[in-house]
Amino acid sequence: MTHVYFHCSCDRGILIDQYGAAVDNLVEARDHAAGVVRSLIMAHSAKHCRDWVLHVSDDVGVEIFVVPFAFVLGKPN
Structure with missing residues (x-):
C-alpha cells in the first residue's frame, strides 16, 4: 500500500492535497484521480477547469x- 497525493494546478494557482489517499496499486490511484477530477469539475464550472492538471x-x-x-472533459462543444 502506498500513500499518494492529488495536487491540482493551472495558470492561476495550485491546490495542494494535504491528506492524500492510501492506494494498493496504480489502477486504484488512477481511479481515485479520475474521481477527484470529476468532483472538482462538478464543484466548479467545466469551462473554468479545462486548463487544470x-x-x-x-x-x-x-x-x-x-x-x-x-x-x-473531452473536446469542447
Whole structure:
C-alpha cells in the first residue's frame, strides 16, 4: 500500500492535497484521480477547469502521473 497525493494546478494557482489517499496499486490511484477530477469539475464550472492538471505524487513528492482535466472533459462543444 502506498500513500499518494492529488495536487491540482493551472495558470492561476495550485491546490495542494494535504491528506492524500492510501492506494494498493496504480489502477486504484488512477481511479481515485479520475474521481477527484470529476468532483472538482462538478464543484466548479467545466469551462473554468479545462486548463487544470491533476498531479499524482507519492509520499516523498515524486510525480507518478498527471491527468489533464481536458482529458476527462473531452473536446469542447
